[in-house]
Amino acid sequence: MDNAALLETLKDFLRIPSISTLPEHQPDIRRCAEFTAGLLRGAGLENVGLIEGQGNPLVYGDWLQVPGKPTLLFYGHYDVQPPDPLAEWLSPPFEPEVRGDNIYARGAADDKGLTLILIEAVAQLMARDGRLPVNVRFLIEGEEESGGEHIEHFVATHPEALSADAAVICDTEMFAPELPTICTGLRGILYGELVVRTARQDLHSGVYGGAVPNALMAVAEIITALKDRDGRIRIPGFSDRVRRPTAEELAAWQTLPFDEEKYRAEEAGVSELTGEPETPLFERIWARPTLEVHGIRGGFTGEGAKTVIPALAVAKLSARLVPDQQPEEAVDQIRAAIQAACPRGASAEFRLIHGAPASVVDTSSPYIRAAAEAMTEVFGNPTVYVRSGGSIPIVGVFQKHLRTPSVMMGFGLPDDNLHAPNEKLFLPNFYRGIDAVRRYLERLGAPTS
């Protein structure tokens, strides 16, 4: 496909509001799954189809015509995050717009643009050679943003149908614009809701104020007990299993090109970087657990003044996990800490929505090395190894059920506004990513490899 046609295809992909966390977008999810299957068919893959199950369809396709050569399992996701707050988008989130070198839309970088890189690399090789240098499978899911369990269930129950030497996951970012990057570690996650109830129903703050508990106040008391003002998590036992990165890894991170002031002001857009004061920044975001509150529901938040004491409050909370924290144990610790912090007159429970452990990969694998070499070749700079503070649960799933290591080639940029308004993809990386993946397949399929 020429670049103009390819860009139109990307735009068509981005126009589908395939928001997996909002039930009203279910028709868009299905439409997007069909669209993705069409991309795989167009690339020349075989056995393309939707895999139905509990949850959103998986999209599968393969080409397995070179026995004796390695098999790669390509992973991506066609679902996206909700776009709110809508008012902060400069162009509508599902009307992709190219401004300068970037394309702006929800899903541009996370993960439709990067998924298309993988598909287009294969398509270009097939179009040129009529064949591929290695065997490939694609497994593209539609629940990455909602923590759905369809893909894990399918992988766990069909390991033979997905057998591969390595998985290629293209859902991470480059450390800096011209710096090819492979991600060697991811944080895990626990996401859930803290539900606090204090009364049968909301009460008038004039009549009852001074005599009854307030569910929102109880939420505030609980979350401030779980994490102090310095960003230290105060959940007993929570950090006991945290394994520090190796001295070698920490030293390598120190040499990364990095302007902390620019990161603070331009990327994060904050007046001050915060978090555990004694811990270096990369360790804080890549190798330390977090606890964040994402939203708090309850009482009255409309315009004007309503004087209710809320009876019910729900806080959306997540914790990022690092090696070697165990999700089940961490949930138990959070639950125990919530009970200990729950003020009198309130009842609290933590409802887990989803969880996944952290993961780290071995940089000595030939599949990692070939990827690093291909990226170095295309970008003209040595590939660096970093971790990501985010969570890609599929890495743990492939490791656990397939015993397949993951190669995380990053083509997104740090300022891509993932999960935020004005998400974008830097288009030069889109095209170089396709080149890099194509060369990676060629390297892996070459007689010497």
Place this chain on the structure above:
Amino acid sequence: MDNAALLETLKDFLRIPSISTLPEHQPDIRRCAEFTAGLLRGAGLENVGLIEGQGNPLVYGDWLQVPGKPTLLFYGHYDVQPPDPLAEWLSPPFEPEVRGDNIYARGAADDKGLTLILIEAVAQLMARDGRLPVNVRFLIEGEEESGGEHIEHFVATHPEALSADAAVICDTEMFAPELPTICTGLRGILYGELVVRTARQDLHSGVYGGAVPNALMAVAEIITALKDRDGRIRIPGFSDRVRRPTAEELAAWQTLPFDEEKYRAEEAGVSELTGEPETPLFERIWARPTLEVHGIRGGFTGEGAKTVIPALAVAKLSARLVPDQQPEEAVDQIRAAIQAACPRGASAEFRLIHGAPASVVDTSSPYIRAAAEAMTEVFGNPTVYVRSGGSIPIVGVFQKHLRTPSVMMGFGLPDDNLHAPNEKLFLPNFYRGIDAVRRYLERLGAPTS
């Protein structure tokens, strides 16, 4: 009007969703003002009309044909609170339904039902005698629930047009179902928004978690700094001016018929009564300041999981004030305490929406005594004097600009669910309230008075 027709009139009044805090209900506000004017005309009042100004119209009417007799200024409000959470109503909030002895609708007790008591008492005397025993003015506002300033501005600029010996305010409740009650004190209020900003925009909690501040967490840190887990307000200076009730008043409160366990379980519907541990219940709700959070906006609160670190959070806060706290000084104290409690990386401001001081009235006034006697006569029990924890700013306005004391005759009940789902009015009190107000006017107009 016979009782059946009167009940239909009440239902018509309640069907108008005159929610003053929501701009989209402005047409209903106007419709309700016109409806209220119609009620005054129907009662036989003169000079009935809407008083336009900045905000929702006031409804005025008078009858001043007995020079030498006292003049009463009747106050009520035709606006109501928002009905949410809608799902908890057993019948729709603006489709009044009689179940047993109660009528259920938003505004049934606060304040349409009680406003209609005042109008109907006058209407009955006019219908029977063709005249009234005293002079009356009605001033009914449409911004009580939204803290609008129209009425205060009008009262302040037109004191001669409202001159009266006493104001009669029918927006309080009976202490117990058969216990006629006059309210002798009200808490004041400050209502505003705590606005916290931590970043230019919401950030991905995987990418930035551990490095940046969280606006919702900052709100939680600030509000828990302003009020401790025992319900003690920790705002420096805030309680310095608090005047304890007299020993006599405190002793009288001790003799009120009251079942604290029933109050806890049936009225409040809480597992435990809370608040300052060393302070008796009535003092806590009638004579101590409060600080409550009513709602918190920011981040993501939809279904499912979205992993944003919110950049902006807004908490709706109010403080109830007691004698002799000064609203302006109290706002300054709150603002200073917020700045002191604001964590690093966050900026916080408190935007005041409205404020009003507390008020207490003199129980030796003949206008209070006649009201107590009329209520004792109708209900067959001695009238008690209590305070209310709520805020009726107009009492302070009448005192300040007209030098008119307020007589607060209560006909609502403690379980009327004011500002909450399933608001109701106990219909026997509606009819006895009309009788009591009628006899009050007769007593005040009698030759011996």
